[in-house]
Amino acid sequence: MNQVKIIKRKKYFAAGILCILVFVLALFASSMFPGKTSSAKQEFIVGFDAEFPPYGYMDENGEYTGFDLDLAAEVCKRRDWTLVKRPVIWDSKDSELETGAISCIWNGFTMNGRESQYTWSTPYVDNSQVVITRKDSGIMKLSDLSGKVLAVQADSSALAALEGYDATDENKALAASLKDLQQVENYNSAFMNLESGMVDAIAMDIGVAAYQLSAKDDTFLMLDEKLSSEEYGIGFKLGNTELRDEVQLTLLEMLEDGTFDNIVKKWGLEDSACLSKEDTTYIDGSQVPVPGSSKKNNESASNADSSTVQASGGAKVKKLGITEIIKQLSSGITATISVFVLTLLFAMPLGLVIAAVRMSRFKILEWIAKIYISIMRGTPLMLQLLVVFFAPYYVFRISMPYSYRFYATIIGFSLNYAAYFAEIYRSGIQGIPQGQREAAQIMGYSKGQTFFRIIFPQMVKRVLPPVTNEIITLVKDTSLAFVLSYTEMFTLAKQIAAGQTSLFPLFVAGVFYYVFNFIVAFVMEGIEKRLDYYR
Amino acid sequence: MSVLELENIKKSFGSKVVLQDITLKVDEGEVVSIIGPSGSGKSTLLRCATFLEHIDNGAITYTGQKVVAKSAQGAVYPSKKEIQRACANFGLVFQNFNLFPHFSVLKNIADAPIVIQKRNKVEVYKEVRELLQKVGIGDKENSYPCELSGGQQQRVAIARALALHPKMLYFDEPTSALDPEITAEILRVMKELAAEKMTMVIVTHEIDFAKAVSDRVVFMDGGMVVEEGTPEEVISNPKNERTKTFLTKLSV
Ligand SMILES: Nc1ncnc2c1ncn2[C@@H]1O[C@H](COP(=O)(O)OP(=O)(O)OP(=O)(O)O)[C@@H](O)[C@H]1O
Ligand SMILES: [Mg+2]
Numbered sequence: 001m002n003q004v005k006i007i008k009r010k011k012y013f014a015a016g017i018l019c020i021l022v023f024v025l026a027l028f029a030s031s032m033f034p035g036k037t038s039s040a041k042q043e044f045i046v047g048f049d050a051e052f053p054p055y056g057y058m059d060e061n062g063e064y065t066g067f068d069l070d071l072a073a074e075v076c077k078r079r080d081w082t083l084v085k086r087p088v089i090w091d092s093k094d095s096e097l098e099t100g101a102i103s104c105i106w107n108g109f110t111m112n113g114r115e116s117q118y119t120w121s122t123p124y125v126d127n128s129q130v131v132i133t134r135k136d137s138g139i140m141k142l143s144d145l146s147g148k149v150l151a152v153q154a155d156s157s158a159l160a161a162l163e164g165y166d167a168t169d170e171n172k173a174l175a176a177s178l179k180d181l182q183q184v185e186n187y188n189s190a191f192m193n194l195e196s197g198m199v200d201a202i203a204m205d206i207g208v209a210a211y212q213l214s215a216k217d218d219t220f221l222m223l224d225e226k227l228s229s230e231e232y233g234i235g236f237k238l239g240n241t242e243l244r245d246e247v248q249l250t251l252l253e254m255l256e257d258g259t260f261d262n263i264v265k266k267w268g269l270e271d272s273a274c275l276s277k278e279d280t281t282y283i284d285g286s287q288v289p290v291p292g293s294s295k296k297n298n299e300s301a302s303n304a305d306s307s308t309v310q311a312s313g314g315a316k317v318k319k320l321g322i323t324e325i326i327k328q329l330s331s332g333i334t335a336t337i338s339v340f341v342l343t344l345l346f347a348m349p350l351g352l353v354i355a356a357v358r359m360s361r362f363k364i365l366e367w368i369a370k371i372y373i374s375i376m377r378g379t380p381l382m383l384q385l386l387v388v389f390f391a392p393y394y395v396f397r398i399s400m401p402y403s404y405r406f407y408a409t410i411i412g413f414s415l416n417y418a419a420y421f422a423e424i425y426r427s428g429i430q431g432i433p434q435g436q437r438e439a440a441q442i443m444g445y446s447k448g449q450t451f452f453r454i455i456f457p458q459m460v461k462r463v464l465p466p467v468t469n470e471i472i473t474l475v476k477d478t479s480l481a482f483v484l485s486y487t488e489m490f491t492l493a494k495q496i497a498a499g500q501t502s503l504f505p506l507f508v509a510g511v512f513y514y515v516f517n518f519i520v521a522f523v524m525e526g527i528e529k530r531l532d533y534y535r
Numbered sequence: 536m537s538v539l540e541l542e543n544i545k546k547s548f549g550s551k552v553v554l555q556d557i558t559l560k561v562d563e564g565e566v567v568s569i570i571g572p573s574g575s576g577k578s579t580l581l582r583c584a585t586f587l588e589h590i591d592n593g594a595i596t597y598t599g600q601k602v603v604a605k606s607a608q609g610a611v612y613p614s615k616k617e618i619q620r621a622c623a624n625f626g627l628v629f630q631n632f633n634l635f636p637h638f639s640v641l642k643n644i645a646d647a648p649i650v651i652q653k654r655n656k657v658e659v660y661k662e663v664r665e666l667l668q669k670v671g672i673g674d675k676e677n678s679y680p681c682e683l684s685g686g687q688q689q690r691v692a693i694a695r696a697l698a699l700h701p702k703m704l705y706f707d708e709p710t711s712a713l714d715p716e717i718t719a720e721i722l723r724v725m726k727e728l729a730a731e732k733m734t735m736v737i738v739t740h741e742i743d744f745a746k747a748v749s750d751r752v753v754f755m756d757g758g759m760v761v762e763e764g765t766p767e768e769v770i771s772n773p774k775n776e777r778t779k780t781f782l783t784k785l786s787v
Binding site (some may be wrong): 445 | 586679
């Protein structure tokens with residue numbers, strides 16, 4: 001009877017393993033052969049920050065959209081290019097451009113202060129930095145801000161306008177008169193800070209401000225005085241003038257036939273759009289090509305396009321219900337789960353190997369493992385992910401395909417978690433009384449047999465509680481994949497949150513993590529119970 | 536023929552000499568008891584004879600086949616495979632049993648004969664059940680070690696050693712972790728084995744038991760064999776002063 005039970009258990013186990021394998025293979029297959037298998041068309045890859053409405057963000061249908069992306073789409077249509085919209089994390093935009101993972105940065109991208117770092121189009125949006133306050137705050141002019149707390153987004157143009165090396169003296173004086181200049185991660189939290197009185201005002205781009213205010217009721221106010229005026233351009237890799245000229249030319253064509261203005265109207269940016277054929281030189285001093293000198297695709301495009309671009313009088317936030325948010329998050333959930341499953345699949349055996357090396361009789365091996373573990377545990381996982389992702393290019397000058405960011409995520413996570421697992425395994429193994437090994441040796445078990453029959457099964461039971469802790473941490477850590485711009489669920493939630501100007505999508509994501517971890521804990525508890533037959 | 540021959544065994548831990556120069560011969564069917572004060576090197580001697588410790592010099596021979604040879608440069612050990620083969624000659628019963636906690640009683644005993652010796656499963660199970668009857672825990676085959684008393688665990692350990700059909704058995708203070716009344720039961724099992732002419736080397740503090748069961752008694756002190764002979768000679772009429780002191784201390 002007992003044996004029958006064991007056989008049954010083995011069968012379930014085998015079936016479980018098989019399921020996981022099939023799942024993993026399917027994942028691999030799908031990432032190896034992305035949807036579009038062949039396309040002779042040139043790709044135009046727009047890099048943008050998907051949390052920057054109205055220029056680039058995720059709309060209520062889960063599509064990336066925005067003023068800049070509409071412009072890019074139109075350019076691609078006229079050029080017969082395939083548009084690829086690639087959200088990037090802002091901190092690594094330069095590396096992405098450098099490695100060729102994106103063709104340009106087109107995303108409300110401020111030229112001022114970056115003039116010599118990119119090959120720029122002519123400015124197409126004049127974007128001023130403005131200050132938002134609560135209506136009841138009594139702040140009516142910039143000078144009223146003295147002694148108050150002002151919020152800005154980290155690394156934003158507003159911050160640069162106040163404290164950057166080329167900030168005006170008035171702005172520097174203003175910054176000095178503040179009680180505090182509070183940096184916040186995104187505009188949602190900035191507005192929540194403002195609403196709850198934790199800050200007195202927010203400095204931000206005018207276009208973003210208009211979008212945010214359209215979603216709020218009438219409690220906020222935009223000061224008439226502006227902090228600074230700056231311009232947006234399209235940034236190409238330094239020296240890539242050929243692509244820049246092609247895009248510039250197409251934009252000017254769009255300006256000529258009115259398509260540009262239609263798109264401007266659709267997004268309510270009439271006050272700030274500034275693309276002009278009067279601009280005959282680029283910021284780097286070279287000549288802007290004149291439309292008409294190349295006649296490509298001109299006639300076919302113009303009329304057909306005005307129908308797709310309807311002037312709707314400004315971007316408006318459409319609030320999503322919870323089911324829609326869940327629906328949009330679901331694609332991120334698959335990504336999160338695959339990072340989770342694959343990381344465990346690789347990190348758990350790798351940890352065993354590292355633990356073995358760590359316990360090796362050879363001092364050198366032992367030290368290598370020790371150093372490895374200490375680095376992996378002693379530095380931020382986020383940094384390790386960046387190293388894995390960018391090392392092929394910056395160290396070996398190899399450009400990796402787009403799908404590499406998925407592999408880099410898995411590799412980074414696996415290397416990191418393997419170090420933790422290794423230490424857990426080691427303590428589990430060393431806790432088993434030496435006498436059992438000696439008994440096994442005398443009974444004729446080989447080293448391998450001793451490990452797999454005697455040590456390993458007992459180790460599994462011993463390490464189960466700490467391993468469960470690690471697994472639960474991993475579920476939450478998957479959100480770190482965002483640093484590689486790998487769109488897992490939390491990144492998606494942040495993008496939706498930005499488009500919705502509400503933190504609610506983040507709470508929905510939180511619930512998902514909780515449920516996921518609840519299941520993990522339940523499964524682990526089950527395994528623990530199963531191994532409870534001995535002490 | 537002698538089952539075990541230890542010649543001039545020398546062993547130190549660092550600068551501490553634990554075995555000075557031990558020579559011991561055990562014939563087939565013989566029961567040898569090793570007695571001596573704590574720290575005299577009894578356990579170390581067993582661990583050296585069972586290859587758990589590496590000796591500095593000396594020779595170890597099982598059933599006429601030399602396993603470890605002595606040389607001017609120190610002991611010469613053969614390959615791991617050879618050692619593993621030599622291990623089939625003996626079994627060792629530890630003071631603290633060292634059962635495998637994740638295996639049932641049945642599996643603790645049957646695993647090695649099936650996996651290592653590749654014997655027929657059905658026959659092994661049949662034999663294991665007989666062995667369990669013999670050591671007096673026939674009803675415990677499906678229990679796990681944690682469910683057994685110390686005395687029961689030690690019986691399993693003895694059965695586990697016997698199941699591999701060794702030529703001889705080592706015991707290192709098999710009863711010193713047990714209560715006195717349980718001790719007697721384990722000693723009875725060992726007496727039965729002695730009666731069946733099992734070759735045994737027993738390190739023990741149970742002087743009466745040693746006297747009753749042994750063919751020969753070895754008294755060790757300071758890493759040396761101080762006195763050796765029949766139980767009558769060594770225990771009843773010790774000649775050496777150190778033996779006398781040790782025995783009087785025990786009887787107090
Ligand atoms: N691995 C080791 N490293 C260092 N010293 C050791 C080691 N094993 C044993 N010793 C020392 O060797 C000496 C002999 O120890 P051993 O365990 O053989 O004595 P024993 O006769 O079995 O004593 P007891 O009757 O208490 O079991 C002791 O002084 C002990 O401290
Ligand atoms: Mg001892």
